[in-house]
Amino acid sequence: MTTDISALLTRLADPATRPDPYDTLRVLRERSPVLDPVSGLVVVARRADCEAVLRSPGVSSDRRGAGITVVPQQPNLINLDAPDHTRLRRLAGRAFKPRVIERWRPRVEAIARELLTGIAEGGGTADIASRFAYPMPVRVICEMLGVPRRDHPVFERWAHAIAYTVDPRLVPGRLDAETIADVEEAREGFAGYFSELIDARAKDPREDILSELIAAGEDEDRLTRTELVIMCILLLVAGHETTANLILNGVLALLRHPDQLGLLRDDPALAGAAVEEVLRYDAPAQMVTRIAGGPLTVGGMEIAAGSPILLLLAAANRDPDVHEAPDVFDITRGDGGHLGFAAGAHFCLGSVLARLEATIALSAFATAFADPVLVRESLRYRPHIAVRGPDRLQVSFSGISPEALEALGATERVHG
């Protein structure tokens, strides 16, 4: 196998590598930290080095104008540094506190139940991507933001187009002009839509996150209209494909490891641990980028000020210095944690929501489906590099347990 860094990054960006990038990631980790002379990226892939960069105050997340991504970036949380980032994160953070998110549990369970009931009616074989994993997070975040049901499909389309936004420029010319135009069109669509919704909620507040964000403020500090619109777009985009991929990567890992599926079926209380293991073993957010604010030393390598840095989180999550048998999927392992939500100031704002959704989805999958089997030839991956996962995953099954579906709706019927 070649160890030329540019060739390895080219292979990582190749759609043919999408189903299994882990061999390429292993070689990159072993060679890291290392500079790719073609793209100019400093590749960081060991767990300790990734954490050091993510937690370093001397590292910037402002990718606007840095040429690090193909698609132009917006001034959203992900792309801001302190003090602007600190202020926005504090205001938005109120809507994502664990006790606020916990209130949504009955709705998330009910949405899972509705989707699985639809699958049960179809019988036999179902595409878990289009019937369950993708619609679930879109419905959840749309309901949280107060977007009416009739508009959810157009949101799913825009959110999909915009998912290219975070892909780093690993190889020149990977995205064509049409894809970039689709991103711009989706952003404009979102901006127009949310502007109107913000006007409506400002006049008539409801029990949704948008009303909470409009009201969020300390002293005279409030989110401006532009900040609100950009925040709404980010929440939808950041919480859609990532969560869908967490569910799909989890379903796939369970189907490929029937012993682990059996453990979860026998003890659904393991679902939280299973979600953590999927975030480690097959992370939906495979990589993030940074820019060195000043000269920096990482893993013994000196990095010049202004250098773009590629952090391969999915490689760091399988670092043998941290995990025993890192390539083994084991929902009971509980060793060493992971960087599936990154770390430091930009640690995922939606992690509590993502964990809630995925825990409900994976325990529902394990308990409701009888004799589930992966239809191997159906498996297909999306082309995105940074947020990676399947867009088709068919499962055949002999039935869906009505008792398991009944149990899913129980909380809403008690509280609702």
Ligand code: HEM
């Ligand atoms: C499995 C699901 C998810 C994964 C794997 C994930 C992963 C990540 C990662 C790796 C980052 C850090 C980006 C960076 O440092 O450059 C991040 C940031 C963020 N995520 Fe998530 N995310 C998930 C779900 C969600 C959800 C459901 C929401 C909200 C609805 C959300 C909202 C955000 C926001 C707003 C940020 C930016 C935080 C900041 O820059 O301060 N994410 N996420």
